[in-house]
Amino acid sequence: MMKINVLVISKLEKNLDAMKRMIDDEEIVVLGDSPGGAQALNKIENVSPDMVIMFLGAGDTDVLSLTERIILNRPRTHVILLVEYMDVDILQKSIKVGAHNVIEFPTSPKEFAEYIKSVYHNESIRINSLNEKQNIAWMSRVVTVFGAKGGLGKTTIATNLAVKLAEKGKKVALIDLDLQFGDIHIFLDIEPSDTISEFVQQVFTPNIDSVRSYMTVHSSGVHVLCAPKSPEYAELVSAEKVQSLLSVLRTYYDYVIIDTPPSFTDVTITAIESSSTILFVTGLDISILKNSKLSLSLMDSLQQRDKVRLIVNRAVDMSSITVEDVQKIIGCPIWAKIPSDYKVAVTALNRGVPFVISSPGSTLSQSVSIVAGALISGADNFDIQFSSNKKIKAFGEGRKLFRLFKRRNEIV
Numbered sequence: 001m002m003k004i005n006v007l008v009i010s011k012l013e014k015n016l017d018a019m020k021r022m023i024d025d026e027e028i029v030v031l032g033d034s035p036g037g038a039q040a041l042n043k044i045e046n047v048s049p050d051m052v053i054m055f056l057g058a059g060d061t062d063v064l065s066l067t068e069r070i071i072l073n074r075p076r077t078h079v080i081l082l083v084e085y086m087d088v089d090i091l092q093k094s095i096k097v098g099a100h101n102v103i104e105f106p107t108s109p110k111e112f113a114e115y116i117k118s119v120y121h122n123e124s125i126r127i128n129s130l131n132e133k134q135n136i137a138w139m140s141r142v143v144t145v146f147g148a149k150g151g152l153g154k155t156t157i158a159t160n161l162a163v164k165l166a167e168k169g170k171k172v173a174l175i176d177l178d179l180q181f182g183d184i185h186i187f188l189d190i191e192p193s194d195t196i197s198e199f200v201q202q203v204f205t206p207n208i209d210s211v212r213s214y215m216t217v218h219s220s221g222v223h224v225l226c227a228p229k230s231p232e233y234a235e236l237v238s239a240e241k242v243q244s245l246l247s248v249l250r251t252y253y254d255y256v257i258i259d260t261p262p263s264f265t266d267v268t269i270t271a272i273e274s275s276s277t278i279l280f281v282t283g284l285d286i287s288i289l290k291n292s293k294l295s296l297s298l299m300d301s302l303q304q305r306d307k308v309r310l311i312v313n314r315a316v317d318m319s320s321i322t323v324e325d326v327q328k329i330i331g332c333p334i335w336a337k338i339p340s341d342y343k344v345a346v347t348a349l350n351r352g353v354p355f356v357i358s359s360p361g362s363t364l365s366q367s368v369s370i371v372a373g374a375l376i377s378g379a380d381n382f383d384i385q386f387s388s389n390k391k392i393k394a395f396g397e398g399r400k401l402f403r404l405f406k407r408r409n410e411i412v
Helices: 013-022 038-045 061-073 087-095 107-133 152-169 184-188 196-202 208-212 231-236 239-249 268-274 286-301 325-328 342-351 363-377 388-411
Strands: 004-007 028-035 051-055 078-083 100-105 141-147 173-178 223-225 255-259 277-282 307-315 332-338
Touching: 004 038, 004 107, 013 028, 013 107, 028 038, 028 061, 038 061, 038 141, 038 255, 051 061, 051 107, 061 087, 078 107, 078 325, 087 100, 087 141, 087 255, 107 152, 141 286, 152 173, 152 184, 152 255, 152 277, 152 342, 152 363, 173 184, 173 307, 184 223, 196 231, 196 239, 208 239, 239 268, 277 286, 286 325, 307 325, 325 332, 332 363
Parallel strands: 004 028, 004 051, 051 078, 078 100, 141 255, 141 277, 173 223, 173 255, 277 307, 307 332
Antiparallel strands: none
């Protein structure tokens, strides 16, 4: 388990006590405290904290001076400034000395813990990127996970993929756009204080800081924007709001993973049109394949078919429909197959721990890791392996198979 070592600094004993009381998380360790000045510098030198949290009062030039010295001379020690009331003057002075993690005193330990973890995660990525001379990805990849029917495992794939990408050192946002019945928070065992419905009601011109303040940080480092807590709030989230949200997110995160409902709402279509890649999930069930075929036709109408990467979930040949039949029936090449492992998947869900964390050696985890690797490497393209004549034949065989299955299963 990751441990974040912090040092708290304030001239006033009551502020030190208040800050220490507000830090109540097993992943955050308070190494000590200091009133500031030379004593604080000595303590920082001796204990090498990951983070220094200081209380900044009005006109407190000593704290600003100490902040500047830490930022310039100890770039691996991150600084958070706490203020009683936020105003323009305090922000300007903080920015002038290089501090950009400035917040009003938190209202709850959970809120504070999430903020500390978020700052630590982001600042660590920034420092590592500088050291490793990594290329900066100015625009992220937006990956929408879609399926034409409920129960396909879309949320399982979306959550585990997001966590796996974060494990690979990527900045990842996970957005739950199943606005009525989204349950990403259950899969990740998090209890969000705010959701996308609060965000759209309270933020009119979003920026990355305002968006992140409504997100919950998972222990993996994934930033999660959860679905509304009750279905009636879904109508508050418009397609225009979602478009604005995604525009902001893609300038900051490496990957934005979107979970969607099994229907073409205005919000879902906005996500699809904003995506770099659409992971289209299907299964070995004739009713699922019927809906998948219809949905892919709609993707054609929306001119989004070229983004589609077909994933067959629970890919095990146990029925009259095989994995090979899927491509023929719906006329789309298979990009990836996720095996069936009910025990691993359900155990992970019930525990609220993604299986890429709880069962990293399982075939499920390995398959998701392959998908994540393909996205990172850019190897998410494919060439259909048959000529135009064979393509027509394949589609003809698909229609023939579909008519056969339709008669057998009395699909209307």
